[in-house]
Amino acid sequence: GAVVSQHPSRVICKSGTSVKIECRSLDFQATTMFWYRQFPKQSLMLMATSNEGSKATYEQGVEKDKFLINHASLTLSTLTVTSAHPEDSSFYICSASKNSNQPQHFGDGTRLSIL
Amino acid sequence: RKEVEQDPGPFNVPEGATVAFNCTYSNSASQSFFWYRQDCRKEPKLLMSVYSSGNEDGRFTAQLNRASQYISLLIRDSKLSDSATYLCVVTGGSGNTGKLIFGQGTTLQVKP
Numbered sequence: 001g002a003v004v005s006q007h008p009s010r011v012i013c014k015s016g017t018s019v020k021i022e023c024r025s026l027d028f029q030a031t032t033m034f035w036y037r038q039f040p041k042q043s044l045m046l047m048a049t050s051n052e053g054s055k056a057t058y059e060q061g062v063e064k065d066k067f068l069i070n071h072a073s074l075t076l077s078t079l080t081v082t083s084a085h086p087e088d089s090s091f092y093i094c095s096a097s098k099n100s101n102q103p104q105h106f107g108d109g110t111r112l113s114i115l
Numbered sequence: 116r117k118e119v120e121q122d123p124g125p126f127n128v129p130e131g132a133t134v135a136f137n138c139t140y141s142n143s144a145s146q147s148f149f150w151y152r153q154d155c156r157k158e159p160k161l162l163m164s165v166y167s168s169g170n171e172d173g174r175f176t177a178q179l180n181r182a183s184q185y186i187s188l189l190i191r192d193s194k195l196s197d198s199a200t201y202l203c204v205v206t207g208g209s210g211n212t213g214k215l216i217f218g219q220g221t222t223l224q225v226k227p
Contacts, residue, residue: 043217106158
């Protein structure tokens with residue numbers, strides 16, 4: 001079946017650091033990937049839609065200059081949390097599907113802790 | 116109003132019990148519907164897609180009522196390993212963009 005890999009799985013860093021998270025589709029090409037954030041005891045919230053070869057589409061309230069998304073190839077999207085602060089601590093998850101008619105598969109998630 | 120609403124629970128049931136979860140969604144333009152399962156501190160995993168005709172996968176049965184904008188999941192003969200959070204998920208908006216809208220999730224605890 002389809003596999004999505006996310007790296008790193010856990011990040012602990014100081015306030016002000018920028019953190020890059022990678023999302024890879026391992027056995028299929030994904031023109032679209034999605035980035036979500038989940039705070040404790042809350043549902044996944046879509047942050048942005050990552051489009052291969054073009055700019056990401058951000059959801060309302062998500063700062064595009066804070067959360068930089070690059071989708072340079074059909075198998076890789078990256079999310080960079082710039083100048084991270086403690087309130088950015090969360091579980092970040094990416095997803096992708098072979099096409100929009102197929103269910104999405106999720107990466108393992110990245111647990112980000114900013115001290 | 117949330118786009119996808121679920122009773123957060125928790126539902127505490129004994130092994131072997133039958134349990135049902137419900138979900139309502141607000142966007143009548145939603146086209147695809149899913150139940151995902153999420154274990155604590157893990158990523159969501161697809162449990163099953165939900166079709167208008169209803170569908171069954173082993174002990175799990177999903178139903179969709181488009182007129183009422185209502186989705187259900189029935190779990191029969193609950194196992195300890197069924198303990199998890201069950202997420203009701205719909206695609207958002209018109210057009211087939213693949214964008215998913217998640218419910219808060221319903222927590223199930225199956226006790227021995």
